Amino acid sequence: MSTVTDDTLSLLQQAATEARGLAIDAIDACSSGHLGLPLGCAEMGAALFGNQLLNYDPAAPRWLNRDRFILSGGHGSMFIYSWLHLAGYELSLEQIKQFRQLGSETPGHPEFGDTVGVEATTGPLGQGIGNAVGFAVSGKRAAARYNTTEHSIFNQHVVALHGDGCLQEGVAKEAIAFAGHNKLDNLILIYDSNDVTLDAMADQTQSEQAELYFQSQGWDAVTIDGHDVAAFSQAFIAAKAQDNGRPKVIIAKTTIAKGIPEVEGSAAGHGEGGAKFAEAARLGLGLPAARFHVSSAVRDYFSEYAAKMGQARQEWETLFAAWKLANPALAQELAAGLEDGLAEDLLQQIPEFPADTNTATRASGGVVINAVAKAVPHFITGSADLFGSTKNYIKEGGDFSAENYAGRNVWFGIREHAMGAICNGIAYDGIFRVSGATFMVFADYLRPAIRLASLAKLPVNYIFTHDSVGVGEDGPTHQPVETLSGLRVIPNLDVIRPADAEETAAAFAAALGRKDGPTALILTRQGVRANSALSASERREGTLKGAYIARRESSELQLIIMATGSELPHALDAAESLGAGVRVVSMPCFERFERQPADYKASILPASCEARIAVEAGVSSTWGQYLGFKGKAVCIDRFGLSAPGATVMQQLGMCPEKIVEVAGELI
Ligand SMILES: Cc1ncc(C[n+]2csc(CCOP(=O)(O)OP(=O)(O)O)c2C)c(N)n1
Numbered sequence: 288m289s290t291v292t293d294d295t296l297s298l299l300q301q302a303a304t305e306a307r308g309l310a311i312d313a314i315d316a317c318s319s320g321h322l323g324l325p326l327g328c329a330e331m332g333a334a335l336f337g338n339q340l341l342n343y344d345p346a347a348p349r350w351l352n353r354d355r356f357i358l359s360g361g362h363g364s365m366f367i368y369s370w371l372h373l374a375g376y377e378l379s380l381e382q383i384k385q386f387r388q389l390g391s392e393t394p395g396h397p398e399f400g401d402t403v404g405v406e407a408t409t410g411p412l413g414q415g416i417g418n419a420v421g422f423a424v425s426g427k428r429a430a431a432r433y434n435t436t437e438h439s440i441f442n443q444h445v446v447a448l449h450g451d452g453c454l455q456e457g458v459a460k461e462a463i464a465f466a467g468h469n470k471l472d473n474l475i476l477i478y479d480s481n482d483v484t485l486d487a488m489a490d491q492t493q494s495e496q497a498e499l500y501f502q503s504q505g506w507d508a509v510t511i512d513g514h515d516v517a518a519f520s521q522a523f524i525a526a527k528a529q530d531n532g533r534p535k536v537i538i539a540k541t542t543i544a545k546g547i548p549e550v551e552g553s554a555a556g557h558g559e560g561g562a563k564f565a566e567a568a569r570l571g572l573g574l575p576a577a578r579f580h581v582s583s584a585v586r587d588y589f590s591e592y593a594a595k596m597g598q599a600r601q602e603w604e605t606l607f608a609a610w611k612l613a614n615p616a617l618a619q620e621l622a623a624g625l626e627d628g629l630a631e632d633l634l635q636q637i638p639e640f641p642a643d644t645n646t647a648t649r650a651s652g653g654v655v656i657n658a659v660a661k662a663v664p665h666f667i668t669g670s671a672d673l674f675g676s677t678k679n680y681i682k683e684g685g686d687f688s689a690e691n692y693a694g695r696n697v698w699f700g701i702r703e704h705a706m707g708a709i710c711n712g713i714a715y716d717g718i719f720r721v722s723g724a725t726f727m728v729f730a731d732y733l734r735p736a737i738r739l740a741s742l743a744k745l746p747v748n749y750i751f752t753h754d755s756v757g758v759g760e761d762g763p764t765h766q767p768v769e770t771l772s773g774l775r776v777i778p779n780l781d782v783i784r785p786a787d788a789e790e791t792a793a794a795f796a797a798a799l800g801r802k803d804g805p806t807a808l809i810l811t812r813q814g815v816r817a818n819s820a821l822s823a824s825e826r827r828e829g830t831l832k833g834a835y836i837a838r839r840e841s842s843e844l845q846l847i848i849m850a851t852g853s854e855l856p857h858a859l860d861a862a863e864s865l866g867a868g869v870r871v872v873s874m875p876c877f878e879r880f881e882r883q884p885a886d887y888k889a890s891i892l893p894a895s896c897e898a899r900i901a902v903e904a905g906v907s908s909t910w911g912q913y914l915g916f917k918g919k920a921v922c923i924d925r926f927g928l929s930a931p932g933a934t935v936m937q938q939l940g941m942c943p944e945k946i947v948e949v950a951g952e953l954i
Pocket of ligand 1: 321323324360362363410411412413449450451452453479481483484485543557
């Protein structure tokens with residue numbers, strides 16, 4: 288069965304050739320970039336964007352039921368820029384000419400928010416596959432939650448293009464297993480199988496049998512010639528048609544850098560090396576000498592095509608309007624999700640805890656998250672096989688699974704890295720607000736995804752429990768020491784380590800209220816004594832500001848003790864024995880504190896008081912800014928110990944006595 292007429296086929300082939308030309312010219316112009324993928328995948332690009340495979344409308348780039356296309360092999364960014372341009376997205380030829388230049392809409396690797404039509408920030412290989420799985424989770428959940436028997440408003444597919452590199456990465460393997468297990472049959476991977484990586488031919492580093500591998504993960508796999516528009520289209524249409532509980536992979540055999548004979552099919556074709564043959568390549572491809580050439584035939588084809596796609600989208604808009612009319616409550620919930628709207632009184636909707644609550648902040652977190660879940664219906668959560676410990680299970684939320692895609696608790700399995708990348712995908716999709724949990728010491732397992740969430744300004748929430756050597760018996764492998772500072776150094780990540788239940792309530796509200804970046808909530812395993820000298824609202828408001836006075840001095844200020852989380856009670860106890868001139872500052876979130884007006888900051892940490900101590904069960908690295916030259920850290924600049932938590936804390940100086948001793952050196 289042919290899925291394409293001869294006329295269309297030759298037009299699409301011409302478009303593929305011109306897309307090759309754009310990639311060659313853009314990469315040649317800046318002498319950097321990756322030619323291999325855009326040249327090798329040009330026919331598939333033409334089919335995806337010009338042969339009714341992807342549902343998209345360049346006039347409404349984020350319409351809700353569009354197919355999501357993610358270029359996981361972000362190094363091949365000229366692929367997506369060429370096709371977005373040809374397809375009629377607001378990405379001008381001028382921007383293509385500005386490839387990789389300062390402030391352009393065509394950055395070296397695709398960045399969410401920089402380029403219309405780019406769904407995700409990709410480049411670190413493997414992440415895009417994880418993101419695609421997140422989009423697929425979001426799509427499945429949106430369909431289950433919002434489709435009705437009368438109106439099926441969500442039936443989009445998620446399509447990701449990747450190469451050998453993405454597939455070699457562990458994060459992709461974790462995400463692929465998750466997708467197969469959860470039967471995400473709305474997901475299609477296109478594997479650009481060109482048998483080349485960067486340094487060498489792929490068989491230097493891989494020998495797995497891709498079809499068998501995917502099949503073993505519960506996927507359908509088919510292998511085709513990626514330069515054959517008809518064969519690829521047919522495979523793609525078949526993949527879309529089968530709601531059989533199996534995600535799909537199309538293994539497309541391609542020739543890397545096809546169109547530059549000097550380098551095609553070899554590792555030399557991967558990067559910009561082929562650009563030096565640009566002149567000859569242009570000739571060989573039958574392109575005119577003028578650079579950045581797009582023929583009027585191709586332009587006309589895509590503008591007619593866009594009109595057709597626009598019509599299809601309009602039909603959906605009519606359906607959507609009817610759905611909204613028939614389902615006002617669901618429509619309101621969906622709108623709130625899309626705007627990420629929160630009740631203004633979210634914090635008030637989290638009940639106050641009894642004044643003498645001395646529970647672990649992870650346990651308080653469990654109470655808080657359930658109150659938040661009631662107030663914010665588009666909020667979902669998940670854990671990497673640690674719900675029982677991370678306590679973030681939404682009690683009446685049900686489990687997300689193939690039997691219940693409307694569930695609000697995602698069981699990620701022991702796949703922290705994929706959890707991070709999947710959360711990013713859900714956040715990119717923008718319909719649901721997502722949180723993911725694990726032990727804090729394993730935050731490093733998903734750090735690349737946290738970094739990307741921070742870069743892409745995604746409002747993902749991380750719930751990291753067991754936050755210090757206070758974990759105890761599990762020993763140094765499970766006791767984070769460098770992790771807290773390690774998270775603080777990631778730009779645009781808010782790190783909140785609350786000291787008691789009320790601070791925890793505010794920490795969750797702060798995380799939910801944040802829209803331009805992720806927040807990590809750092810919670811204890813062990814019980815913490817509430818600072819009942821202050822009212823609940825004083826502690827909550829103070830936490831929202833990042834730092835506040837937990838104990839005010841009652842005579843002239845002599846010393847400031849700064850502390851976070853479970854060390855705050857030690858600081859308060861030390862201050863009691865040190866006397867009237869000692870102030871204690873609770874500093875749950877450096878980043879929020881830094882965003883306060885200068886006069887507020889000065890009122891909490893007046894420059895005139897240089898005698899300062901920082902108390903935290905972790906390395907001292909990030910405290911210098913508050914300690915100055917004269918301050919001293921009571922921190923843990925070493926790995927922990929295998930012993931009961933209280934013993935380890937005491938042994939490593941996390942106790943009032945140690946603070947008093949250090950204070951003696953200062954005042
Ligand atoms: C996590 C990560 N490691 C390394 C790189 C550097 N890198 C960019 S492309 C590439 C090779 C990828 O091979 P493949 O996916 O087959 O792409 P192709 O050569 O087909 O373009 C490497 C190692 C990267 N971008 N991300």
